[in-house]
Amino acid sequence: MFSQLIFVSGEVWTGIRRSLTMTVAVTVTFAVSLSLLGVGVLVGAQVNEMKDFWYDKVEVSVFLCTEGSTAPTCDGETPEPERQQIEGEIRAIGVVASTTFETQQQAYARFIEQFAGSPIAENVTPEQLPASFRITLTDPQRFLDVSEALTGRAGVEAVRDQRSTFNRLFDLLNGLRLISFTFAGAMLVVTVLLVANTMRVAAFARRREVSIMRMVGASRTAIQLPFVLEAVVAAVIGSALAGIVLASIKRWVIDGVLAPSLTFTTFIGWQEVAWAAGGVAAIGLMLAIVTSLIALARYSRA
Amino acid sequence: MITFENVTKTYPGDDLPALEDITVHIEAGEFVFLVGASGSGKSTFLHLMIREVRPTVGRVIIGSADVGRLRTYQVPRLRRRIGIVFQDVRLLPNKTVAQNVAFAMQVVGQRSRDIRTRVPALIERVGLAGLGRRLPHQLSGGEQQRVAIARALANAPALLIADEPTGNLDPDTTVGIMRLLEQIHADGTTVLMATHDAGIVDRMRKRVVELDGGRLVRDQARGVYGYA
Incomplete structure (x- = not known):
């Protein structure tokens, strides 16, 4: 051998x-x-x-209205009772796994961190950034369930599937x-x-x-x-x-x-x-x- | 040892068979000449024995094996029991005499210890003692044919087939090769030799099987080349 x-x-x-x-x-x-x-x-x-x-992280953002929003569903900043109602409606949607609320202050902090050192950061104030609900879905493919429920609702400026960016x-x-x-x-x-x-x-x-x-x-x-x-x-x-x-x-x-x-x-x-x-x-x-x-x-x- | 039973071989595309209805039996230990003109079917006869080709009709039996019905993987085992020598010698030009003989043992997986002891013995047996390190081109035609015979004997076959082994040699050298084949026969190996050489056949007075146009025309116990 x-x-x-x-x-x-x-x-x-x-x-x-x-x-x-x-x-x-x-x-x-x-x-x-x-x-x-x-x-x-x-x-x-x-x-x-x-x-x-x-896909495990932020999936869908529901942006609320700000002072300067021009969307037809907006009439100035979304008031707190409206916000709570929206949150309740979100939780009622079947495919929603969890939802967190990001205030304008939090959005600002994140923005500053993301664009640290950039001139954009210096000109932004918290009031300009929308508060939002960050929603994760049990099935990431079913973005439309959320979009249909909330698009066009008063106090909601936009519903965005962040997946589309990716x-x-x-x-x-x-x-x-x-x-x-x-x-x-x-x-x-x-x-x-x-x-x-x-x-x-x-x-x-x-x-x-x-x-x-x-x-x-x-x-x-x-x-x-x-x-x-x-x-x-x-x-x-x-x-x-x-x-x-x-x-x-x-x-x-x-x-x-x-x-x-x-x-x-x-x-x-x-x-x-x-x-x-x-x-x-x-x-x-x-x-x-x-x-x-x-x-x-x-x-x-x- | 070798039995042809009503063997006919027709090559694809040919009208006439190369061999037709051949029946012949060769016992173990015989020395047989296979004679006939070019195109008489000698080569086909030899090719049938080593399963280069299969019979169209009939059976070729070597030992206990029905050669035409062997599975492809069984063919090497058949060929190890048959030593073959060709007219054109077919040595490997870049290997020495010893390496050429050893090659036949290496490629069938013999142990190197056995190869080391057997190769010099074989070289000596064919009368080339001391020439083991030569390359083929440094040898005469007769010496080259002796190397080819040593190689054919390397795996101790029971049957030696020689296809015109003296075809390219002068008469004196031919005598030497024939003596060697006789010795090998005397040591118990069955020898089947195809030849054109009337002189050899007449001198040796061995069994002669003659083919003509693919037919067996003569099978004579102590024959000569032509009809006496």
């Missing part, structure tokens, strides 16, 4: 050396296509991360993901073709060996193993490179640039990166094995 292993690895090494440029090409295409695939997976994971983060961001990210999946798909096709072609060339270069192996009764596994392992070696190195690319994106792009500047959300952690790297490695490995076996069946009748 052990001597067999040494023999096979010797054959693999000979094969790789014989077609080094080809092996390098296969390795690089594996690295690029798996990286793109990994990026797509990471963007998807980030979208889920943000959804989890945001949905635009999510659309953007999903578009990004689609793009990287598309490129990854094209690159994977290239990878598969290249592996198949490499197998064909390798099978041709080693046709003497293969014919002797067949003649002396080597099993199909023994004949195909060196070829398949060649592709596997390329896939493993390519996967490792893709893993490094993904880790670099996490370390330098996400942790280095995005996280410090975009504080409104959380970002994917190392666990997601590890899963993505492992997943694309598994896909790369499978592609290498399946493609080389199919190619060998076709080109070497081994």
Whole structure:
């Protein structure tokens, strides 16, 4: 068994050396296509991360009228009895999980904090900012239940689903993901073709060996193993490179640039990166094995 | 050892069969010449034995195995019991004599300890003692064929098939190769040799099976090449 292993690895090494440029090409295409695939997976994971983060938090804001409101439902600031009535109506809506009230003072404090250092903050007074009910829903999809109940009600200036703001961001990210999946798909096709072609060339270069192996009764596994392992070696190195690319994106792009500047959300952690790297490695490995076996069946009748 | 039962082989797209209704039996321990002109069906006969092709009709039995009905995964086991030598030798040019012989054992998973002891013994047996480290191109044609014979014997087959093994050799070298095959036969290996060489067949006086146009036209116990 052990001597067999040494023999096979010797054959693999000979094969790789014989077609080094080809092996390098296969390795690089594996690295690029798996990286793109990994990026797509990471963007998807980030979208889920943000959804989890945001959909659990403030979902729907019901803004009350201020002094300066111009909406037809408003006639100056919403008075306290009206506010209490509205709160009661909100609690009566089936899908409402919880509701909190944010006063104008609280809204002001939050605003100042958000825009600290910006000139906007200096010109705002608490009276200009609307008080609001912050509502979480048992089912985040059923925003309309709240909207229909409260839009147009006296004392309510506007009902806003904050998800819609994020949905635009999510659309953007999903578009990004689609793009990287598309490129990854094209690159994977290239990878598969290249592996198949490499197998064909390798099978041709080693046709003497293969014919002797067949003649002396080597099993199909023994004949195909060196070829398949060649592709596997390329896939493993390519996967490792893709893993490094993904880790670099996490370390330098996400942790280095995005996280410090975009504080409104959380970002994917190392666990997601590890899963993505492992997943694309598994896909790369499978592609290498399946493609080389199919190619060998076709080109070497081994 | 080898039984052909009413074997007919027609290749796809051919009108005439390459072999037609061949019935022949070869016992273990025999030495048999398979003779016939080019295109007489000799190659098809040999290919049927190692399951390169399957019979269209009839059965080919080697030992207890119905060769045409073997599953694909069983074919390697059949081939390990048959040593094959070709006219064009088919050595690996970048491996030494010893490596060429060892290759046949390595690829069927023999233990390296066994390989280390058996390879030098085989090289010595075919008369190439001391040449184990040479590359094939450093050897004469006869020596190359001896390496090929050593390789064919590497996995201790019960049957040795030689397809025109002397076809490219001069008469003196041919005699040497034939002596070697006789020794191998004397040690208990069944030998089936396809040949054009009338001189050899006439001299050796072994069993002769002759094919002509795909038909068995002669099976003679102590035959000569042409009709005497």
